[in-house]
Structures are given as C-alpha cells and as structure tokens.
Amino acid sequence: MSEAIYTEVTRGWPSEDRERFRPGHFTHLAKTGSTNDDLLSRARAGDSVPFELICADYQSNGRGRRGDRWVAASGRNLLFSLALPLDGPRETWSRLPQLTASLVGRAIEDILGPAHRLEAKWPNDLLYKEQKLAGILVEISLLPSPVAIVGVGINVNLRRDELPADLRDLATSLYEITECESSRWFLLGLILRGFLKHYPDGISDFSAALAWVTARDLLHGRNLRVRSGHEWLAGTASGIGSGGELLLTTESGVAREIVSAEEILWK
Numbered sequence: 001m002s003e004a005i006y007t008e009v010t011r012g013w014p015s016e017d018r019e020r021f022r023p024g025h026f027t028h029l030a031k032t033g034s035t036n037d038d039l040l041s042r043a044r045a046g047d048s049v050p051f052e053l054i055c056a057d058y059q060s061n062g063r064g065r066r067g068d069r070w071v072a073a074s075g076r077n078l079l080f081s082l083a084l085p086l087d088g089p090r091e092t093w094s095r096l097p098q099l100t101a102s103l104v105g106r107a108i109e110d111i112l113g114p115a116h117r118l119e120a121k122w123p124n125d126l127l128y129k130e131q132k133l134a135g136i137l138v139e140i141s142l143l144p145s146p147v148a149i150v151g152v153g154i155n156v157n158l159r160r161d162e163l164p165a166d167l168r169d170l171a172t173s174l175y176e177i178t179e180c181e182s183s184r185w186f187l188l189g190l191i192l193r194g195f196l197k198h199y200p201d202g203i204s205d206f207s208a209a210l211a212w213v214t215a216r217d218l219l220h221g222r223n224l225r226v227r228s229g230h231e232w233l234a235g236t237a238s239g240i241g242s243g244g245e246l247l248l249t250t251e252s253g254v255a256r257e258i259v260s261a262e263e264i265l266w267k
Contacts, residue, residue, distance in 0.1 A: 055080035086146035107190035
C-alpha cells in the first residue's frame with residue numbers, strides 16, 4: 001500500500017526530488033496512535049533519515065500543540081509527520097512552525113485557487129474565514145542528533161456533519177469550501193515539494209515565509225490574553241517577529257516577544 005501511495009504522491013516529480021524523497025522514506029499506516037510519536041521514536045533511536053515521512057488514515061491519539069486531541073473519521077484527512085534535520089543555529093529553530101505554515105498554506109491555496117485566501121493564527125493554525133482548516137505541531141529531539149518532527153493535520157474531505165456539534169462553526173475542510181473531494185496524496189506531494197525546495201534555506205533566509213504569514217496574520221491588531229509559561233500577558237498583537245515569535249504590546253505599553261504560549265484568548 002505504501003508503495004502505491006508513494007507513486008501517487010510523487011507523480012510528475014522531477015528525478016532530483018524523487019532522489020531526495022525515496023520510497024524508503026515513506027510509510028503509510030491505516031491506523032496509528034500518533035504519527036509524531038512514531039517518528040519521534042525513530043529519531044530518538046537514531047533510525048530516522050532526512051525527509052522521512054509517516055502518514056496515517058486514522059490517529060487514535062493525535063494531538064495538538066497543547067496536547068489537544070485531533071480525531072477524525074478514517075481516510076478523510078491528511079495526517080502526517082515529517083523528519084527534518086536541524087543543522088543550523090539553534091536560534092533559527094523557532095522559525096520552523098511559521099515556515100511550515102507558509103509551505104502548507106501555499107499548497108492549500110494552490111488547491112483552492114486565487115479567489116481563496118487563508119489566515120495564519122500564531123503559532124500553529126491555518127484557518128479559512130476564521131474556521132480551523134489545518135494544525136501544525138513541531139517537536140524536537142536533540143539526541144542522538146537534533147531533528148525536528150513536523151506534524152501536520154489538514155481537514156481535506158471531512159464533512160461538516162462528521163464534526164462534533166460544538167465544533168461545526170469552528171472548523172472547516174477543503175470539501176466544505178470547494179464542495180468536492182480533493183486528493184490527499186496530490187496535496188501531500190505539493191507540500192513535500194515545498195519542503196524539498198525551501199528547507200533548510202527557508203530557515204536561514206526567513207523573509208519569504210515571514211511575508212506570507214504576516215500578510216495573513218489573523219491576530220494582528222486584536223486584543224489578546226496570552227499564557228506563556230506561568231505568566232499571563234494582556235495586550236495587542238503587533239505582528240510576527242524575525243524569529244517567528246509573536247509580538248505583543250502589553251496594556252502598559254511594553255513590547256514583548258513571545259516564543260511559545262500555552263494558551264491564547266482573543267477577540
């Protein structure tokens with residue numbers, strides 16, 4: 001099954017891209033707990049290779065950045081994790097969620113067409129008309145060598161009535177936007193080619209990714225309450241910084257740069 005899907009994912013690719021992402025780099029699972037957990041285990045054992053990817057039709061223990069559950073009907077969505085070596089300076093690693101958002105978002109917008117534009121909600125969500133369409137989770141393993149595991153979940157062919165009632169106005173899918181089914185494997189191929197083209201250079205030269213997310217920054221200008229560590233901060237979002245951090249002007253007028261946050265409340 002993995003080999004047949006690999007053929008679909010890489011259909012029409014040039015040989016140089018196929019050489020960097022070979023059949024042995026790709027694993028498709030009908031069901032797993034979490035593709036991030038699967039790939040993290042391989043990375044910590046020293047078994048993962050650059051651009052290794054695991055995807056699944058169903059995750060029983062998928063999660064978001066704060067441990068939130070990500071559960072959907074089998075075969076409806078695109079759920080995958082990608083291993084990326086971290087060879088550059090550590091201070092650039094915090095840019096990876098925003099680089100991922102830009103690469104995933106560009107691929108989705110290619111599917112939707114020029115009449116549609118996504119919104120980027122720092123640090124890890126892509127939305128359409130303020131309804132969640134995709135989530136990103138980046139986890140890092142330092143030993144035996146630094147590697148980022150980039151987990152992505154995209155609502156592709158999910159129907160609105162398959163969502164819990166309390167989420168139907170908060171989430172959407174490509175199917176609901178376009179009113180037709182999309183190929184998960186074609187979309188995955190677009191995303192992968194983006195990574196092959198722009199990683200790792202897109203981390204050191206962050207300008208293109210930063211411009212993409214800045215132009216779609218859902219939080220910019222909104223009043224926020226942000227929990228970062230043990231601290232709650234209140235203020236106005238004022239953009240995304242050069243390191244991928246959230247820029248916040250607090251109620252007392254102090255400029256803060258927030259690298260990570262456990263919770264964001266916004267209006």
